[in-house]
Amino acid sequence: MKIMPNRLDKGFGMYQKEFEQKALEVLRSGWYVLGNEVKQFEEEFAAYTRTKHCVGLASGLDALWIAFRVLGIGAGDEVIVQGNTYIASVMGITMNGATPVFVEPDEYYNIDVSKIEEKITEKTKAILVVHLYGQASDMKTIMKLVQKYNLRLVEDCAQSHGACFDGKMTGTFGDIGCFSFYPSKNLGAFGDAGAIVTNDNKIAEDFRIFRNYGSEKRYYNKLVGTNSRLDELQAGLLRVRLSHMEELTEERIKLCNIYLNEIHNEQIVLPTVRKGATTVWHQFVIRCRNRQELIDYLNAKEIGTIIHYPIPPHLSEAYSYLGLNKGSMSVTERYAEEVLSIPLYNGMTLEEQKYVIKAINTFQLSD
Numbered sequence: 001m002k003i004m005p006n007r008l009d010k011g012f013g014m015y016q017k018e019f020e021q022k023a024l025e026v027l028r029s030g031w032y033v034l035g036n037e038v039k040q041f042e043e044e045f046a047a048y049t050r051t052k053h054c055v056g057l058a059s060g061l062d063a064l065w066i067a068f069r070v071l072g073i074g075a076g077d078e079v080i081v082q083g084n085t086y087i088a089s090v091m092g093i094t095m096n097g098a099t100p101v102f103v104e105p106d107e108y109y110n111i112d113v114s115k116i117e118e119k120i121t122e123k124t125k126a127i128l129v130v131h132l133y134g135q136a137s138d139m140k141t142i143m144k145l146v147q148k149y150n151l152r153l154v155e156d157c158a159q160s161h162g163a164c165f166d167g168k169m170t171g172t173f174g175d176i177g178c179f180s181f182y183p184s185k186n187l188g189a190f191g192d193a194g195a196i197v198t199n200d201n202k203i204a205e206d207f208r209i210f211r212n213y214g215s216e217k218r219y220y221n222k223l224v225g226t227n228s229r230l231d232e233l234q235a236g237l238l239r240v241r242l243s244h245m246e247e248l249t250e251e252r253i254k255l256c257n258i259y260l261n262e263i264h265n266e267q268i269v270l271p272t273v274r275k276g277a278t279t280v281w282h283q284f285v286i287r288c289r290n291r292q293e294l295i296d297y298l299n300a301k302e303i304g305t306i307i308h309y310p311i312p313p314h315l316s317e318a319y320s321y322l323g324l325n326k327g328s329m330s331v332t333e334r335y336a337e338e339v340l341s342i343p344l345y346n347g348m349t350l351e352e353q354k355y356v357i358k359a360i361n362t363f364q365l366s367d
C-alpha cells in the first residue's frame with residue numbers, strides 16, 4: 001500500500017458535486033474578483049469565528065504583513081514570536097521593517113509563555129501568537145501579558161481554523177486573526193487565499209482599503225496599498241468547504257484519536273493537548289531522536305512523511321542578517337531535528353491508517 005502524507009484529491013472528492021456546481025456558477029456569473037461570493041464568504045467566516053468582520057485576502061502571508069502595517073508596527077519595533085514557526089509568520093513581521101524576537105516553544109509546540117516576559121523590552125510592540133499544528137496556544141497567560149505590557153496581539157491561525165482556548169476561537173483574542181486558506185490547510189481553497197478576522201471596525205476598514213490599492217472608492221486612492229484581493233472562485237469554493245467544516249474537523253479529531261490510542265512505540269514521542277485548549281489537528285506531529293532512520297524505514301514501506309519544519313527561521317539564510325547562530329535556540333533547534341508529520345488528511349481510510357500504525361509500532365532504532 002502506498003500512502004502519501006496528504007491527499008487533497010480526497011478532500012475534493014468528498015464534496016465533488018458541490019465544488020463543481022459552485023465553480024460553474026461562478027464561471028458563468030461574469031464577475032470574478034471581489035463580488036457576491038467574497039461578501040458571502042466574509043460574512044459566513046465571521047459568523048464561524050464569532051467575530052464582527054472578516055476581510056478576504058490573497059494569502060495568509062498578506063494577512064500577516066498587512067496586519068502589522070495596519071497596526072503601525074515597523075522599523076525600530078520588536079515583535080515577539082515563537083522560534084519554531086513557518087517562515088511566513090516571521091516574514092509578516094520583517095516585511096514591515098520590524099524585528100522578530102524569538103521565544104522557545106513549549107511541549108505543545110506553541111510559544112512557551114514562561115519565556116515571553118524576559119524578552120519584552122521598551123521596543124516590544126506586539127506578540128504574534130502562532131497556533132501551530134492546529135492547537136490553541138495558552139491564551140490565558142498571553143492575554144495577561146498583553147494587558148500588563150499594553151501590547152498589540154496578532155494571531156497566526158493559518159493552521160488552527162476552529163481551534164479554541166477556553167471555548168473561544170483562535171483568531172478572536174487579539175486585534176487581528178490571520179488565516180491562510182492554502183489548499184493543504186484545514187479550510188483549504190483551490191489556490192492561494194487568505195483572510196483576517198477582527199472585532200475592530202477601523203482595522204477591518206483599513207484592510208478593505210489596503211487590499212485594493214489603498215482605494216476607498218474606485219479611483220480615489222487614500223494610500224499606497226497593494227493588490228491582495230480574494231477572487232470569486234476561491235471564495236465560492238471556500239464557502240462550500242466551510243459549510244462542511246464541522247464534519248471535516250470531527251473527522252480529523254477521530255483520525256488523530258486513533259493514532260493517539262494505537263501508536264505504541266517508546267522511541268516515538270506523541271503529541272499532547274494542553275488543558276483548556278482544543279486542537280483541530282492540522283498536522284499529527286511525532287518526534288524521534290533519529291528521525292532520518294524513521295523516514296527511511298517508512299519510505300521503504302511507501303509511507304510518505306513531511307517535516308514541519310526542517311530549518312527554523314532564525315537559522316534560514318533569509319534571516320542570517322539577524323545574526324542568530326546555531327545553538328542560540330536549543331528547544332526550537334531540537335524540534336527542527338526531530339519532528340515528523342505522519343499521513344493525515346480528510347478522506348483517509350481506516351485501512352490506510354492501520355497500515356501506518358502497524359509500521360510505526362514495529363519500528364526500532366538501530367542503536
Ligand SMILES: Cc1ncc(COP(=O)(O)O)c(C=O)c1O
Nearest residue numbers: 059060061086088089158180182
Ligand atoms: C503558520 C503559517 N503562517 C503563515 C502561513 C502563510 O500562509 P500562505 O501560504 O497562505 O501565505 C502558513 C502557510 O503557508 C503557515 O503555516
